[in-house]
Amino acid sequence: MTWLTWRQFRTQAATLYLAVAAVAVVVLVTGPRLHDLAKSGANLFDNLTKSDQALFFAGVILVAAAPAIIGAFWGAPLVARELEHGTHRLVWNQSVTRTRWLATKLGLTTLGAAAAVGLLTWAVTWWSSPLDGTLSQSRGNLPGRLTPVSFAMRGLVPVGYAVFAVVLGATLGIILRRSLPAMAITLAVFAFVQVAVPLWVRPHLIAPATVTLTFSEKALDSISGSPSGGPDRIELNTANHGDWILTNRTVNAAGQATALPAWLGDCLPGPRQPAPSTPTTQQAPDITACLDRLNAEGYRQRIVYQPVDRFWPLQFAETGLFLVMSGLLGGLCFWWTRKRLS
Incomplete structure (x- = not known):
């Protein structure tokens, strides 16, 4: 056989x-x-x-x-x-x-x-x-x-x-x-x-493991926009880029999933514009200040992931x-x- x-x-x-x-x-x-x-x-x-x-x-x-x-x-x-x-x-x-x-x-x-x-x-x-x-x-x-x-x-x-x-x-x-x-x-x-x-x-x-992070420029991965033009989603990374991120959600001070605040769209820097022909004293918003304001208002990012x-x-x-x-x-x-x- x-x-x-x-x-x-x-x-x-x-x-x-x-x-x-x-x-x-x-x-x-x-x-x-x-x-x-x-x-x-x-x-x-x-x-x-x-x-x-x-x-x-x-x-x-x-x-x-x-x-x-x-x-x-x-x-x-x-x-x-x-x-x-x-x-x-x-x-x-x-x-x-x-x-x-x-x-x-x-x-x-x-x-x-x-x-x-x-x-x-x-x-x-x-x-x-x-x-x-x-x-x-x-x-x-x-x-x-x-x-x-x-x-x-x-x-x-x-x-x-x-x-x-x-x-x-x-x-x-x-x-x-x-x-x-x-x-x-x-x-x-x-x-x-x-x-x-x-x-x-x-x-x-x-x-899976779960971690709740404060917002920082170092941990920031991306900010995606909504069809209306404002920010719709923000994503942070864990300490190890090899981790498998399952969910990446913004939560409020009570720990509940929430949308990003409306003011964030005006706070964040916009697309790069051509250099003006005349000098200007207006400064672009600082992304670090925007993230600090999110932290001050109690927003956090909850990440569910599998460690590498x-x-x-x-x-x-x-x-x-x-x-x-x-x-x-x-x-x-x-x-x-x-x-x-x-």
């Missing part, structure tokens, strides 16, 4: 591992320069080329797409293809039981997918490690590794996603008994999961979550194979 499964699986496995090897070559050629630049103490962001930034986001996209593609093209046809052609009956009429047949196919495929995605993620994580969260002197930056843009494309989580995608595809293939519908639904469900988890699940895997040092605890928690879901889907696969297939 193992030999037969390998014969059916070897072409897809060879293609995937060749792609991983190609990524490894790119990583080995381009990565050492970035690590050396980071160790030199120079401002890394301002020394990045367009190719470096393109490779950074290409790595994010590649690791995000790999589990979905593997789930659709490996997991979904794994059993559905056998059911479509009736070849499962030939195996079941031999000495191989249904349980052993499914366990061998699902086990080898899942192991191969987890190993390939693990190698791919390790290479991309190592290459990207100097760049994650890099800031420039003008406050330009690349996303940190705890942000939704990068978190699921670093560390252990992609391996959990790959296992889940394969088992999800196999489950849908067994239930639908058709490869193409199972592949399409696998892609749709997995895409939904990749959007839903960072929005509704990941922030609560570990209880929780990266690995969140990685383990989310990986464990997907392995548990994979186990439940796997149990459904075996039950359906024994009880519902003929």
Whole structure:
């Protein structure tokens, strides 16, 4: 049974591992320069080329797409293809039981997918490690590794996603008994999961931290305007720019969420104007004075966030979550194979 499964699986496995090897070559050629630049103490962001930034986001996209593609093209046809052609009956009429047949196919495929995605993620994580969260002197930056843009494309989580995608595809293939519908639904469900988890699940895997800050120019990140022209929202940062900010709300002296005061629009400096042709003694408003007035009137900024040092605890928690879901889907696969297939 193992030999037969390998014969059916070897072409897809060879293609995937060749792609991983190609990524490894790119990583080995381009990565050492970035690590050396980071160790030199120079401002890394301002020394990045367009190719470096393109490779950074290409790595994010590649690791995000790999589990979905593997789930659709490996997991979904794994059993559905056998059911479509009736070849499962030939195996079941031999000495191989249904349980052993499914366990061998699902086990080898899942192991191969987890190993390939693990190698791919390790290479991309190592290459990207100097760049994650890099800031420039003008406050330009690349996303940190705890942000939704990068978190699921670093560390252990992609391996959990790959296992889940394969088992999800196999489950849908067994239930639908058709490869193409199972592949399409696998892609749709997995895409939904990749959007839903960072929005509704990941922030609560570990209880987030909360801090209430006074306003200062040092902590100020941005002030956004409303359609009417006045300030609508103000955002501060925590002490560590690598923290994942979940909510950034202004509260009043009673601790209740509130809108910014109307006077703030007149207090803040406006857009830069061309230099006047004649000297003027009028001075632009001082942003520090505006922030001090907010503090004096009892306004504060309440920030709910996940600290950057929780990266690995969140990685383990989310990986464990997907392995548990994979186990439940796997149990459904075996039950359906024994009880519902003929």
